Amino acid sequence: MLKHELILLKNMMQPGYTGSLQDYERAGGYQALRKVVGKAQPAEVTAMVMKSGLRGRGGAGFPTGVKWGFLPKGYQGPRYLCCNADESEPGTFKDRQLIERDPHQILEGIVLACYAIGAETAYIYIRGEFVLGARILEQAIAEARTAGYIGTNILGAGITANVWVHRGAGAYICGEETALLESLEGKRGLPRVKPPFPATHGLYNKPTVVNNIETLANLPHIIGRGPEWFASIGSPPKSTGTRVFCVSGHVKGPGNYEVPMGITFRELIYEQAGGMRSDKPLKAFIPGGASAPFLTPNHLDVKLDFESVAAAGSMLGSGGVTVMEEGTDMVWAALRLMEFFYHESCGKCSPCREGSSWLVQTMRRIVAKRGRMEDLETLVDLCKNIEGRTVCAFGDASVAPIMGTLKHWRPEYVALIQEAEAANLIKLEPAGRH
Amino acid sequence: MANAITETVRLTIDGMSVSVPKGTLVIEAARRVGVMVPHFCYHPKLKPDANCRMCLVEVERMPKLQTSCSTVATEGMAVRTATTVVHNAHKSVLEFILANHPLDCPVCDQGGKCDLQDFSHQYTATSRFEETKRIFQKGYFSPLIETQMNRCVQCLRCVRYCDEVMDVKALAPVGRGTMTEIKSFGDHPLDCEFCGGCVQICPVGAIVSRLSMYEYRPWMLKRADTVCNFCGDGCQITVQTKDQQLIEVNSAQGAGRNSGDLCARGFFGFRATSHPSRVTHPLIRRNGALVEATWEDVLEFVAEQINRLKLAHGPQAFGGLISGRCTNEELYLFQKFMRLTIGTNNLDSSARYGHINGVQAMRLVQGTHRWTVTFEDIVQADVLLLVGTNITEANPITGLKVKEAVKKHGATLLTIEAIQPAIGTISNISNLSQQHLCIAPSQFGAAVLGLLKAVVEGNHVDNTIQQQAPDYVSAVSHAVQQLAWDDLAVSTGVPHESFVQMAASLAGGRRVVVLAGQTLLRSQGGYGICVNLLDLLLLTGKLTTEGCGFAPLAEENNDQGAIEMGAVAALLPGAHDLANADARAQITRAWKEDLPSTAGATLIEMIDRANAGIIKGLFVIGENPVGSLPPQTGVKEALGKLDLLVCQELFLTETAALAHVVLPAAPSMEKAGTFTNTEGHVQAVRPAIDPLGDSRPDWEILSAISVFTGVPLEYGESKEILKEIRAVIPGYGSLGPSPIPPAVNPMVVEQYVTDGYRRDLAGRYTLPSRTVRQEGTVELGLVQSLFHSGKLSTYSKGLLEVEPSGYLQMNPVDAARFGLTTGDRVRLSNRRGEFTTTAKVFDRVPEGLAWFPDHFAQDALRIFDCVVDPDTKVPSFRTVSVSVMKTT
């Protein structure tokens, strides 16, 4: 069994820990804030974060310190911090645990981030379904405000950081940073054209930083125990620290597991999560949420870090690891994910909007045993026409399931189509007639 | 016309090098070298949205294809728009868009002018899509605009135009993903400004005009580029006809002073003059009734009567009224006819109703009869002051320039208007104001005086004018000192601080344009207030500065032209005073005849003289005094006493019904000529169809009458008249794309600040009288509606669908006080009489005021008083106090 120190999940794993301000302070909370506010220069804090090698935990994995550095220097005016708690990537449920069990860890991280980037207002954009989480956060904010950690004149140092909870209303696309900003502004959650980037033109067209909840939860530890310590954990220099991975699917012990980056999928799935639920062999697994192409048992020894998974043809993404046992229909699985993307497509740009509807309908036909061989060619072609042509990364994500399953399990597709042809359920002229 | 040096960048498009101003989008740079990148959602007026993905191009050193509509050109950029990769990308995007697009081409009005169709053809698009297309239920959308959402490509141009350009925000993309459709609010029909912008901008046939649905294919249509004949903005329109039927009006992208934008009147009101009740044959009164006759009959009769009356009573027994809807050529010929053929200066035009106030003020202070600024100056202004414009309703396209200045360039908008900043189905200019003063029309003068006082007391008087004209400055300062802030607060309802703030904003601007509109120009004392506004510009040192100026907004399409052509009693062509020796000499040379020198009677004076039996013959061309003036003026009796009333008209109006002869005239859609818009820009009017029936252009009729009387003014075509106008007015109107505004005349300014200002200073700087509003009364105002213009538009079937009749618009608080809800019948009365109408609760009406649309006010006029301005002879009858009572 892998022995490692828990960082983010440490407090909540203590028996009797309620997540209240008292409990958090007793566990050493808000010490990092005290260490820094009014004492260190904001730029120093950014430097520490850069040095730690912390990368975004939402899915894109962009170096956090570098992102903070994009804010315009010498700019006089409001800046904003938006905390992305819109966790909607299928397979991911870590932010929910962090929010509901240890909200103050996040709040401390938020105030630290505000201090570093010079933001006086932070909005936690939390998905609408997390009703309990939103309430817990609001109560925690109230506690922290009373204790002087949030609000004006924080810790008597004349610093202002106000934190508000803003509930989303059910749209996966609002996890995309510019769509999040649009939604926060009270509009439809359609992603914006980049450039300009949120760092210069973000919320209300002001400089804004959008960070994931887990990213922010790491900050008190980085500041408290030093960036060098953080950078020594995991798989330095590119993938430092721990990550909370969400294991789901056909395992004995699904759930959240905080492990240092760089362990292998085999270790995560078989040692942390207890292995396959019915001891059937593993057939496939998704390494990082629905947007990550499927991987095969051959990839079990790939390391859980950004570069390794990318090299294997997928992405570390949101950290949602879904395991599928032998007997799982891969075409059906790809269709299920395609239904998700079709439902969540915002409709802004033509390739994704029309493409997702087209892809899902073709996949439904294939699964319903009314497919044709030409469909496979069309699927690949459509996916290639969507990739790289859309306003945001949703387009690239939406074709990942089909591309991934077609690449590794093409025979399953072919088998379904052959069944269709044998059953003679559909007789159509070749594609091209219109 | 930027004088500053703009930074440029150089880039290559398909190997062709081009230099463009910094900030230019790649798609625009490509257009400059003749490369048209296909697109749907891009539009030069809108913020780039990059949603259609059609405009993808290859940019060197960028890994992915970039949308050229959202990529800014940078130095040394190398763009390729025609590689195989790009071509295939375009094809693939087309395939995606066609996936859910129905095979509607055979039944779609857009066929033949459809971007999707054109690109499909260009790229020989195929679609492998054999799944199920998404279907939207088609419902009734609005009386004038129809949607067919199956065809929508979700470019959102319509939504963005309605938001960014029009500031109306009536269209909404509803739903998510591929099931997004454009609707208004729920299942309710669209209720908006009906500017037709969404119809014009939709690249496919998803939003179409109902007026001409299924009637044509674009290649069947003949096109005529002409100018709209409704308001003074002078929009360029393209009239499309088929077999002598008017089918459609639109405006080409970027065309004209309106840049391709139109309003409801221009876009949907074009069938007004094809109304079945149009008079198409000459009518003559026999045995008390008007019967059809031939042209010869009526012309002979008219000429006979003219000569008879002239012999018996002399030329001063005649008068003439002409509409500002006529062309410049007709206006010129009219005044020539009156002055030469008849021999009198008793002539006037619809400019008398208000526009002349603004022009006379400009002539007095700065020596120009035209604006010294243009629409471009409005867009580039950093401070705009609007006084009594009701700009969205009266001059919507000028309103768009104001909106553009504020929304795109961050201009400071200051408004003094009789409107509340409430959000509604049509845009409300005061919503964009940095500072808005809601003032009743009768107190506009007080508000302007408050502003002047704040300017003086706030030390905003410019040093230069202080030195050059110390007497003038001290006289004005003294005059404003006499006014007490308390009194001003009581009159306007606005506290001292607001004026101080507004004065500071105004004085702090570098490019300041002051717009005065119909509500001010037609109100009592309007002339004096205009002169005060010019004082404001003078004192703050703005009048002669580049980009600054005073801009009175013309109500009717050629009111400006009427003044320039001398179709008003006191002015000669070129807007010279009647007594101006040089002008008289020039004109005498051209006409080879002397001009009458007796001062002429203006509109109300002519009516008085007709009542007194002095004027025996009246020519009324396009005007309808009986329908437009309050009965208190005695107009109906006056006309009834005439021995000869000749009406040149399109319809049998109240005035024409009294005429001895009705001559069928042709409207601007059926003749050639020129109009001068409110900027002073002369634009060509071209016929779209032939004159209906026996109708003839007004100039032809006048020419024919003159021939029959024996003092012939013969012209073969209207171009000849224009040629003569150019001879008479040196340097007159080049028909170029933009106006060349005159500069402020320093000698006239000198004259004004030395002496001219004194004449009526005391009167101008006195607070307008204020009556305490009685319980149970409101101040009723006649207002312009966005959907109508004069009475002409009330013949348009399309516009009547949106606004079929007049109703009393009242603030919710007042309505509650009177127990009124929308739809209730209400009686308005005062000592002059009463009239009953229907109430409509409208939250942008200020408390204490109520509005009734001018266009349906024939019955309402009986309760209005008419007060004539002593200087400009403008009759004001726009506001009156009335008791309100709910009735059944």
Add this chain to the structure above:
Amino acid sequence: MLAQRAASEGPRWTRAVRAPSIPSPWVGRQGNQMLKEKYQEEIDEIISRYPVKRSALIPLLYLAQRDEGFISEAAMKEIAGLLRLTPPQVYETATFYTMLNLKRVGKFHLQVCKSLMCALAGSDTVIGWVKTKLGIGPGETTSDGLFTLNAVECLAACGTAPMMQVNEDYYERLTEERFDKILADLKQDGTCSLKTGPFMWPEPAPAKPGA
């Protein structure tokens, strides 16, 4: 002042879900009163959080939905007036998001996650149970108006699948037995003790000496 009140009472909008004994906010509202009259303070507080009024749109739509059980046209018009928007602008935002209902739903809105991760654990079976036990399919409501079923996308509870959200509560690790209990408790008490949260999975092993 605001901070003190918040500290003592918790934010107003969550009071309705604070304690299990308070029934679902849907119950008993007719929505004739204007929102502003009823919720003046709360509306003002919400608007005060943002420098631009439009940001308050989604929170106010939630408020209207809490009040009436769905978002009516009258509510949308009123909100438009409060935020200086046009009704179409409110409408377009309201229709984009799945949690904002423009039509009434049943007293208990059963939202069963159907994404792949739950499907791998048997979410289709759960939907089948609803069909068998309540007789409704996705998108349908029982004739007594008590239950509406919708199959929704990932609710971020993949490790405790299969699961569903009922109104505002999560019910995870569903078995048929637990499911039956949930339905019974909802019908009887309006709530069920099996609802989860604050969430942690897996839960820590009990402390072992020397571990």
